[in-house]
Amino acid sequence: MTKRLLIRTWGCQMNVYDSERMAEVLAPLGFGPTETPEDADMVILNTCHIREKAAEKLFSELGRLRLVKEARRQGGQEMVLAVAGCVAQAEGAEIAARAPYVDIVMGPQTIHRLPEMVARASRAGGLVLDTDFPEESKFDHLPEARAQQGVTAFLTVQEGCDKFCSFCVVPYTRGAETSRPAAAVLAEARRLVEAGAREITLLGQNVNAYHGEGVGGLAGLVRALAEIPDLARIRYTTSHPRDMGDDLIAAHRDIPQLMPMLHLPVQSGSDRVLAAMNRGHTAADYLRLVDRLRAARPDLALTSDFIVGHPGETDADHAATMALVREVGFAGAYSFKYSARPGTPAARAPQQVAGDVGDARLAELQSLLAEQQRGFNAARVGQEFDVLVTGPGRHPGQIAGRSPWLQAVHAEGPQGLEGSIIRMRAVSATANSLTCVLKDRSTPLQEQHAA
Secondary structure, eight states, X not given: OOEEEEEEEOSSHHHHHHHHHHHHHHGGGTEEEXXXXXXXXXXXXXXXXXXXXXXXXXXXXXXXXXXXXXXXXXXTOOOEEEEEEHHHHHSHHHHHHHOTTOOEEEOGGGGGGHHHHHHHHHXXXXXXXXXXXXXXXXXXXXXXXXXXXXXXXXXXXXXXXXXXXXXOOHHHHTOSOEEOOHHHHHHHHHHHHHTTOSEEEEEOTTGGGOEETTTEEHHHHHHHHTTSTTXXXXXXXXXXXXXXXXXXXXXXXXXXXXXXXXXXXXXXXXXXXXHHHTOSOOHHHHHHHHHHHHHHOTXXXXXXXXXXXXXXXXXXXXXXXXXXXXXXXXXXXXXXXXOOOTTSGGGGOSOOOOHHHHHHHHHHHHHHHHHHHHHHHXXXXXXXXXXXXXXXXXXXXXXXXXXXXOOEEEEEOOSOOTTOXXXXXXXXXXXXXXXXXXXXXXXXXXXXXXX
């Protein structure tokens, strides 16, 4: 009889990728998917430590699942309850103390050992805790990834970070920077394309630090991926300004498959705060890099990350961030008020910024960023560009897709064109999407695609 597995995933795309791999390694044990915990023989919470109150969210969800687990046990059915991901890595002991009914606590680097953990938990009971950083990469032990059906796909190529930004837990939860060999990445990419993927997003905590055996840096990997037939679009995230080298800038200029959208976190516009964050670059360094990227690819759109209220941040520092945002002009951004992460240097720093001050600064920044995003989308109106069709739209007669700049697109059109790249013209815009029409309504879509 098939066992039922529920995985709830929080956080970044890398967690989504890890959750898919966990489902794959458990499939030989007879686990198939379910959507409800009441039906689940195993529940995995794949956690993220980046967002504020991550631990509180986890323990709240665990409290609800405890009741489900107890109800199943009273009915003669067992549930294996596991916590995975970065919160598990950082706070495994706290989870064990506060939620003794949890069966497995595992870090992001140990998912290849999940079948063994399930067997141990089922046989002996008690907590199975595995938050080690193995000497060998988990990718050396995971089975060959099953190609997921879909027009778009994620592919992890790099994990960990060596930058040790003062506010960030990634070096402590994901470990040092490691890169997968290019041959393994290319083989997985080919399987994804054979299964229907037309767009692949390369993932890494610091993806442009990729240095995989066989191609060197990320630019070499992108060039190799661009040789795969039918792979129409390549993206990557997340980047660090310090690792944006000449070869990668040239790749944005030379490789048409590399989409003109780059997520390049700056975090602050104040040199004083950037130094306190241990970012290793100044605001001027960032602006020069932006100029070089836009010279190489004039249609390049930038998104970024910002943290306001880092310990010691003053009104002048915040004003410098606002000035940088105005000078660069972003197509979108993620912005947050600083919140302390246990074990990070910033958590112990003096001059913590008052909560109401941080709230006010964040509101001001987000207002400007939202205005820029609306402006970027509105500027597409009247332009023609290629849209990757991802499936049907929300309304009858609609198709949905992605622009080169990752905007959601919807247009009237026939169904069954998933994976096609269609020339369209934007006729209206909202803060988050574009309404388009086909470039030539008199030309059949199949002929547009063939052209």
